[in-house]
Amino acid sequence: MRIDKDSKLVVLTGAGVSAESGLKTFRDNDGLWENYHVEQVATPEAFLADPELVWRFYKQRYFQLNEVKPNPAHHALKKLEDYLEDNLWLVTQNVDGLHLIAGNKNVIEMHGSLRTCFCSRCHQNYQMVEVNLDSAIPLCEKCGGYLRPDIVWFGEVPYHMGRIYNLLQNTDYFLVIGTSGIVYPAAGFLMIAMDSGARTIGVNFEAPRNASMIDEFHSGKAGEILPGLVERWIGQ
Ligand code: OAD
Numbered sequence: 726m727r728i729d730k731d732s733k734l735v736v737l738t739g740a741g742v743s744a745e746s747g748l749k750t751f752r753d754n755d756g757l758w759e760n761y762h763v764e765q766v767a768t769p770e771a772f773l774a775d776p777e778l779v780w781r782f783y784k785q786r787y788f789q790l791n792e793v794k795p796n797p798a799h800h801a802l803k804k805l806e807d808y809l810e811d812n813l814w815l816v817t818q819n820v821d822g823l824h825l826i827a828g829n830k831n832v833i834e835m836h837g838s839l840r841t842c843f844c845s846r847c848h849q850n851y852q853m854v855e856v857n858l859d860s861a862i863p864l865c866e867k868c869g870g871y872l873r874p875d876i877v878w879f880g881e882v883p884y885h886m887g888r889i890y891n892l893l894q895n896t897d898y899f900l901v902i903g904t905s906g907i908v909y910p911a912a913g914f915l916m917i918a919m920d921s922g923a924r925t926i927g928v929n930f931e932a933p934r935n936a937s938m939i940d941e942f943h944s945g946k947a948g949e950i951l952p953g954l955v956e957r958w959i960g961q
């Protein structure tokens with residue numbers, strides 16, 4: 726199958742895309758949620774109850790970013806953007822920023838970013854590099870409030886949802902990669918794209934929970950499968 730340059734394509738990525746860069750997924754064996762409870766580190770209540778623990782978890786994940794780089798799956802998606810230009814939008818649940826480092830421009834980080842944080846009191850935004858991470862709970866320079874990681878926690882509404890729904894309703898292809906299809910609202914995107922008449926394509930190590938809505942499923946590692954698929958789609 727060739728993908729026409731004028732076609733619109735939306736990609737949704739999850740932790741599986743970064744697995745081959747050496748970052749742990751959430752729900753696979755030895756995933757992050759095996760060593761931590763979601764309720765302890767990824768909810769607003771957790772931050773109120775134990776901000777130090779929450780910061781330890783996200784600092785550790787932030788520091789780990791120094792050791793990782795984009796893998797062939799990220800590079801293939803950059804190649805696809807070079808071909809489709811602004812007809813491609815990449816929505817990611819990942820907070821590692823690797824799609825941006827790979828060079829994709831049309832990226833929507835719906836679950837936030839490990840590389841930024843903001844004040845829980847006055848909402849001032851900060852780059853993580855400008856924050857004193859030696860302190861157990863970094864404080865806002867403006868108001869002295871607790872800074873918090875710029876991560877969309879369970880119970881919070883992901884970023885840019887209006888824009889994302891709009892893209893999904895107007896796309897020719899919806900490509901979903903490396904996500905278990907368990908966490909909503911992202912898990913519902915397949916249904917929206919399908920209802921809007923898009924062709925849905927999946928690349929995942931194992932069949933995601935919402936696999937019944939995928940027209941064309943490729944089982945395996947994203948870094949091994951995606952480069953070949955993209956070459957076929959763009960006709961190289
Ligand atoms: P999960 O850990 O739930 O799922 C990762 C998926 O990637 C699984 O279906 C794996 O089979 C697949 N996978 C693993 N390695 C792969 C590889 N090399 N190539 C292709 N697929 C591979 O991660 P997400 O679906 O991203 O939210 O999780 C969704 C959200 O839940 C995350 O954004 C996070 C988490 O709680 C927040 O922290 C807000």
Ligand code: ZN
Pocket residue numbers: 844845846847848849865866867868869870
């Ligand atoms: Zn503040």
